[in-house]
Amino acid sequence: MNRPGIWSELLKKEDWWAVWFGFIIFIGAIFGWIGKIPKPGKWSINPIDAFNIIKDGEVTGNILFPLLLLWFFLGILTLAGVKIMGGNAKKYLSGYTVVFIFAVISYILAGQFQVKAWGLGYAFWSLLIGLLISNSVGTPSWLLAGARSEMFIKTGLVLLGAEILFTKILQLGGPGLFVAWVVTPTVIIFMFLFGTKVLKISSKSLVIIIAAATSVCGVSAAIATAAATRAKKVELTLAVGMTLIFTVLMMILMPPAIKWMGMDAIVGGAWMGGTIDATGAVVAAGAMLGAEAEQVAAVVKMIQNILIGIVAFFVAVYWTTKVDRDPSGSKPSAMEIWYRFPKFIVGFVAASLVFSFILIPLLGSEVVEHDIIKNVTKSLRGWLFCMTFVAIGLESNFRDLWSQLAGGKPLILYIVGQSFNLVLTLIAAYLAFGGILWERVI
Amino acid sequence: MNINSVRHRLLRLFIGIMVITGLFLLAAYSSPPPDFAGEVVRHNILMEIDASPLFYSEVENFTELEHGLKMQINNYNK
Numbered sequence: 261m262n263r264p265g266i267w268s269e270l271l272k273k274e275d276w277w278a279v280w281f282g283f284i285i286f287i288g289a290i291f292g293w294i295g296k297i298p299k300p301g302k303w304s305i306n307p308i309d310a311f312n313i314i315k316d317g318e319v320t321g322n323i324l325f326p327l328l329l330l331w332f333f334l335g336i337l338t339l340a341g342v343k344i345m346g347g348n349a350k351k352y353l354s355g356y357t358v359v360f361i362f363a364v365i366s367y368i369l370a371g372q373f374q375v376k377a378w379g380l381g382y383a384f385w386s387l388l389i390g391l392l393i394s395n396s397v398g399t400p401s402w403l404l405a406g407a408r409s410e411m412f413i414k415t416g417l418v419l420l421g422a423e424i425l426f427t428k429i430l431q432l433g434g435p436g437l438f439v440a441w442v443v444t445p446t447v448i449i450f451m452f453l454f455g456t457k458v459l460k461i462s463s464k465s466l467v468i469i470i471a472a473a474t475s476v477c478g479v480s481a482a483i484a485t486a487a488a489t490r491a492k493k494v495e496l497t498l499a500v501g502m503t504l505i506f507t508v509l510m511m512i513l514m515p516p517a518i519k520w521m522g523m524d525a526i527v528g529g530a531w532m533g534g535t536i537d538a539t540g541a542v543v544a545a546g547a548m549l550g551a552e553a554e555q556v557a558a559v560v561k562m563i564q565n566i567l568i569g570i571v572a573f574f575v576a577v578y579w580t581t582k583v584d585r586d587p588s589g590s591k592p593s594a595m596e597i598w599y600r601f602p603k604f605i606v607g608f609v610a611a612s613l614v615f616s617f618i619l620i621p622l623l624g625s626e627v628v629e630h631d632i633i634k635n636v637t638k639s640l641r642g643w644l645f646c647m648t649f650v651a652i653g654l655e656s657n658f659r660d661l662w663s664q665l666a667g668g669k670p671l672i673l674y675i676v677g678q679s680f681n682l683v684l685t686l687i688a689a690y691l692a693f694g695g696i697l698w699e700r701v702i
Numbered sequence: 703m704n705i706n707s708v709r710h711r712l713l714r715l716f717i718g719i720m721v722i723t724g725l726f727l728l729a730a731y732s733s734p735p736p737d738f739a740g741e742v743v744r745h746n747i748l749m750e751i752d753a754s755p756l757f758y759s760e761v762e763n764f765t766e767l768e769h770g771l772k773m774q775i776n777n778y779n780k
Contacts, residue, residue: 377746381754396715516738540755555771562758
């Protein structure tokens, strides 16, 4: 097989560019060269308020110039990669600018305070805006040139690596690990087997995306596994759409159900932390059961969030060695596996390990979590994910989405998998937090 | 592209914008459903809870939640 040389691959593959972009951003953030990343804020009546900078209740300025700088910084940074990879600079910049504007609109819509209360974040609005354009007037080729969803998604995931801090996993001791880390892999394997063997869904990548989204942490896990398995955009759109809808439903229905059953609040909190897909919805649902339940729910979800790195890594290994492999061919060599392996996963895992075991001990968790992650990498990752969803929407059409639904099988997979998750997590929450396997921690 | 096709596409765009605007206005300005169906959303509005973060690091008060839990565990062990 004719393959590019190792140096050429480092400059020609989007996977590697995601690692370089992430590395540049990390260096800029660690040395303080990149300041606080702006984002449209919360507003109530007037959407213009989303651009205000508020300090101690007073409006001290606006984020228009910082937003312009962000557009310029992200544009120039990614343009370098696009140009070297052989893209058309002019078309990319025009398309990128429109994608960025759509991302700003998505953040504004998501920032309305009652919309936040419903849990409808930027992922929901950016996907809708992208779908609106592609399914009405159609996505023009110059816009598609800027909708580099693969590049945005992979760079965002390398940055997400910094937020996966292994130092946090023991905060609830054995019970937290038991609920978050024993049930999750069991549900993924169950759903993968159920989807491929029982429902016979032909796309294994669609099955694993839905399984990861259901069992790990919703949208973020769907993005990570979709990139690791090189899934079709329409598959990610479908999985994210289902996850967002069911997250809102579970956030609304689980707290009243727990109260109605008279369940212990801590067990209920752990149950919701292990089952509701998005962390914001977990915190909101947990708060209905009291402060302690809210804290337990949030921390169980966080421990589960951290599993995303391990899941993405093993899914990528499994895909490279088993699923993508020619069944009639011989066992692939280590070199072949490395060649096919999605390299951004290396950046993703490396970022997580460096932040967890080098930067936190070296700089302290306050500096790392506040100055580097909260102010820079998390916000940039948010922008990249938001632009990813705009781009994915621009690349998806309802006809393909409908064909992916394949007689409702993905929906059946989600419902059966989530039901299994609910039962298994409830048992685990009782065993771990009900004073059965461990003494009560709280 | 003929004029009818352009008109048809623009009509679809207009309808789509109306649907998204309607959805936004419904979420932003209508009252949450009564009884248990709107209980969580009403609580979120009252307590200004943001239910939209996807990942733990996006939750504004996550550090406070972690500290609160540590204190609860310490108090319980005493």
